[in-house]
Amino acid sequence: MRADAAARNGGPARADAAARSGGPMRADAAVRDGGGPTRDGGNARAGDGPAMGDGPAMLEVRGLRQHFPVRKDGKKRFLKAVDGVDLEVRAGETFGLVGESGCGKSTLARSVIRIYEPTGGQVLVDGEDITHKPQKQLRPLRKKMQMIFQDPYSSLNSRMSVRDILMEPLIASHVGESAAQREEMAMRALARVGLMADAAGRYPHEFSGGQRQRVGIARALITRPKLVICDEAISALDVSIQAQVVNLLGEFQRELGLAYLFIAHDLSMVRYVSHRVGVMYLGRMAEVCGSEEIYANPLHPYTQALLESIPIPDPAVAAGARAARLEGEVPSPIDPPAGCHFHPRCPKAMSVCRQEEPAMREMGGDHCVRCHLYG
Amino acid sequence: MAGETILKVNNLKTSFATKAGRVQAVRGISFEVRKGEVLGIVGESGSGKSVASLSILRVLPDNATLSADSIDFGGQDLARLPKKEFRKIRGARISMIFQDPMTSLNPLMTAGRQVEESLLEHCPQMGRQAARRKVLELFGRVRMPDAESRYRAYPHELSGGMRQRVMIAMALSCDPELLIADEPTTALDVTIQGQILLLLKELRGAADLSVIFITHDLGVVAGICDRVLVMYGGLVMEEGLTGELFSRPAHPYTLGLLASVPRLDQPKDKRLRPIAGSPPDMLAPPAGCPFFPRCEWARNVCIDGRPECARLSPTHKSMCWLLQPDAPGEGNPFRKAGGAYAG
Numbered sequence: 001m002r003a004d005a006a007a008r009n010g011g012p013a014r015a016d017a018a019a020r021s022g023g024p025m026r027a028d029a030a031v032r033d034g035g036g037p038t039r040d041g042g043n044a045r046a047g048d049g050p051a052m053g054d055g056p057a058m059l060e061v062r063g064l065r066q067h068f069p070v071r072k073d074g075k076k077r078f079l080k081a082v083d084g085v086d087l088e089v090r091a092g093e094t095f096g097l098v099g100e101s102g103c104g105k106s107t108l109a110r111s112v113i114r115i116y117e118p119t120g121g122q123v124l125v126d127g128e129d130i131t132h133k134p135q136k137q138l139r140p141l142r143k144k145m146q147m148i149f150q151d152p153y154s155s156l157n158s159r160m161s162v163r164d165i166l167m168e169p170l171i172a173s174h175v176g177e178s179a180a181q182r183e184e185m186a187m188r189a190l191a192r193v194g195l196m197a198d199a200a201g202r203y204p205h206e207f208s209g210g211q212r213q214r215v216g217i218a219r220a221l222i223t224r225p226k227l228v229i230c231d232e233a234i235s236a237l238d239v240s241i242q243a244q245v246v247n248l249l250g251e252f253q254r255e256l257g258l259a260y261l262f263i264a265h266d267l268s269m270v271r272y273v274s275h276r277v278g279v280m281y282l283g284r285m286a287e288v289c290g291s292e293e294i295y296a297n298p299l300h301p302y303t304q305a306l307l308e309s310i311p312i313p314d315p316a317v318a319a320g321a322r323a324a325r326l327e328g329e330v331p332s333p334i335d336p337p338a339g340c341h342f343h344p345r346c347p348k349a350m351s352v353c354r355q356e357e358p359a360m361r362e363m364g365g366d367h368c369v370r371c372h373l374y375g
Numbered sequence: 376m377a378g379e380t381i382l383k384v385n386n387l388k389t390s391f392a393t394k395a396g397r398v399q400a401v402r403g404i405s406f407e408v409r410k411g412e413v414l415g416i417v418g419e420s421g422s423g424k425s426v427a428s429l430s431i432l433r434v435l436p437d438n439a440t441l442s443a444d445s446i447d448f449g450g451q452d453l454a455r456l457p458k459k460e461f462r463k464i465r466g467a468r469i470s471m472i473f474q475d476p477m478t479s480l481n482p483l484m485t486a487g488r489q490v491e492e493s494l495l496e497h498c499p500q501m502g503r504q505a506a507r508r509k510v511l512e513l514f515g516r517v518r519m520p521d522a523e524s525r526y527r528a529y530p531h532e533l534s535g536g537m538r539q540r541v542m543i544a545m546a547l548s549c550d551p552e553l554l555i556a557d558e559p560t561t562a563l564d565v566t567i568q569g570q571i572l573l574l575l576k577e578l579r580g581a582a583d584l585s586v587i588f589i590t591h592d593l594g595v596v597a598g599i600c601d602r603v604l605v606m607y608g609g610l611v612m613e614e615g616l617t618g619e620l621f622s623r624p625a626h627p628y629t630l631g632l633l634a635s636v637p638r639l640d641q642p643k644d645k646r647l648r649p650i651a652g653s654p655p656d657m658l659a660p661p662a663g664c665p666f667f668p669r670c671e672w673a674r675n676v677c678i679d680g681r682p683e684c685a686r687l688s689p690t691h692k693s694m695c696w697l698l699q700p701d702a703p704g705e706g707n708p709f710r711k712a713g714g715a716y717a718g
Contacts, residue, residue: 100564100565100566100567101535101564208653208654209420210653211653238419238420238591238654239419239591239593239632239635239636240419240631240632240635240649240650241419241649241653242635242649243634243635243636243647243648243649243650244649244650244651246647246649247647247649265564265565267565267639268594268636268637268638268639269637271637271639271643272637272643272647291643292643295639305566306565306566307639308569309565309566309568309569310565310594310639311565311568311569311572311592311594311595311597311598312594312597312598312638312639312640313593313594313596313597313621313633313636313638314597314621314638314640315597315598315617315618315621316618316621316622317597317640326566326569326570327570328520329534329536329537329567330564
């Protein structure tokens with residue numbers, strides 16, 4: 001099975017691609033990938049895009065709740081995957097969402113684009129309330145909001161050629177007047193993500209992981225969306241390929257003024273790509289602020305602990321730091337701890353934390369934190 | 376750290392027969408592991424790092440062909456050891472932990488029972504009672520909270536971090552000399568990864584255990600490894616002490632890897648420089664340096680022949696033509712102005 005997969009990846013397409021990148025096109029490829037030192041192959045860093053907060057809000061989430069009914073010990077209970085989250089992403093802005101597995105970040109993404117039906121709160125896309133719109137009326141809006149998934153291998157239809165994969169969203173949202181025109185758009189999208197024209201006739205298994213994710217990006221962007229949700233879009237890629245994809249996403253953002261909701265567990269990468277960052281814990285937002293601020297001045301003990309857990313690729317730094325580590329694990333969202341959800345793991349927990357849920361507090365400079373320490 | 380050598384791998388090659396041809400996953404690598412050290416093997420998918428470690432334990436699918444001049448482990452050649460003899464080593468003197476404990480644990484057996492089984496497999500004279508006590512002691516060693524109830528839990532009832540602790544307990548059950556850890560923290564959250572790395576460090580210190588730690592994460596390497604091999608295209612590109620590798624990277628691929636990851640402790644406007652292109656096709660790997668199609672300093676010599684090994688220090692080696700004495704000085708990233716960096 002494994003060898004089979006290896007054979008597939010190493011199939012003729014790959015050999016071809018390798019030969020290509022080694023051949024006369026190589027310089028070209030390097031430029032496209034932003035690998036050349038002379039080229040502004042930048043990324044979605046703060047300051048590169050439009051100034052933060054001046055674009056219109058592309059996504060507004062207000063008090064979003066996503067509760068799933070579950071049975072536990074024969075009783076009906078609710079798993080509160082998302083429990084009252086507010087956030088806003090403006091045009092041209094990248095909002096990074098981080099947290100441990102089980103914190104609700106992926107559920108939030110799915111509720112926002114109505115893969116799940118939210119059980120409370122409001123979702124506004126480009127000013128339009130979509131929380132309870134019937135799926136049929138939602139269809140024309142779908143082209144405005146697209147999603148890039150973690151694993152392009154399972155999110156691309158393996159029986160469709162890349163051409164068909166790219167044309168499908170166009171057909172679904174009635175873009176383009178003829179098949180020929182749609183095909184032309186597909187070919188342009190392909191070139192735009194740095195793939196050769198002959199990729200159009202190939203199938204997903206013929207590509208490497210990074211190339212497949214480029215197809216995923218082309219598919220998401222072909223309908224010219226305004227909001228793109230990247231759910232761990234680079235987590236499955238090798239580091240050298242991650243940087244290529246991040247740079248590509250950044251280029252598109254500057255060009256098209258896209259709003260990204262960037263969900264990831266890699267905090268170094270999130271800081272790098274985001275303008276603002278939100279930290280989630282057990283269905284709630286613990287802290288939200290500018291991406292430099294969150295690393296320079298983390299206020300919530302959970303944010304501080306997360307940051308301290310990140311391994312730094314430098315033995316000199318790695319040996320010194322790392323004293324304070326987070327004990328324990330994320331509790332079950334079916335029976336979250338009373339008061340502040342984080343108190344059982346919090347090194348600074350006080351008696352009030354066990355009883356009262358802290359409110360989100362504005363600390364100035366767009367920095368909000370949900371913690372009794374700042375009450 | 377400079378203890379005796381417990382494992383010496385000499386010219387290991389592993390390939391897989393597939394419909395499309397022979398995938399040459401590992402193409403001749405040599406290295407050694409010393410007592411009590413953590414040796415990191417870093418590389419991207421397809422670099423051959425996992426196959427190399429599976430080859431040492433000879434846990435390969437039927438379509439694999441393994442050849443090696445020798446794999447010397449305590450005087451025995453693992454490459455030629457009869458299957459029956461190998462059983463006494465695998466799981467006992469050399470054990471392994473994997474990325475995803477869920478797929479390596481039996482879902483129908485409680486966590487404690489599984490560790491007990493592996494104990495009894497290697498020490499059948501130990502009774503059930505004694506084995507159970509030993510398992511609880513092992514659970515204590517891997518800092519399993521609430522060990523008694525975890526003993527009775529099924530794998531699906533445990534979190535990812537706890538499952539990995541069960542795997543580590545199982546791997547330690549026969550007091551191995553060498554532990555091979557294949558991306559043991561990749562599937563875990565950073566906070567849990569931190570806990571597991573700390574545990575491995577403690578165990579290494581307490582039990583004089585040697586570890587081969589396979590990962591793609593340079594941050595993890597910096598935190599836990601004493602020495603590092605950087606693999607690419609089935610070959611070792613660079614080898615050195617962790618400090619040497621990070622402070623004086625001496626291969627364009629290592630440079631590329633380091634420039635591809637953002638660092639929390641660096642200003643954000645330091646730009647990421649991805650490595651262009653994609654890894655080589657291992658059905659027909661390049662004859663010369665496997666990295667040349669992606670290397671910005673590639674020359675004709677890189678296409679034709681594999682680079683010779685350049686020694687930068689007794690512990691630091693690099694396989695790059697740029698480090699040879701006749702390499703051009705102009706635009707050479709490894710030559711400091713005036714003097715030669717290499718040699």
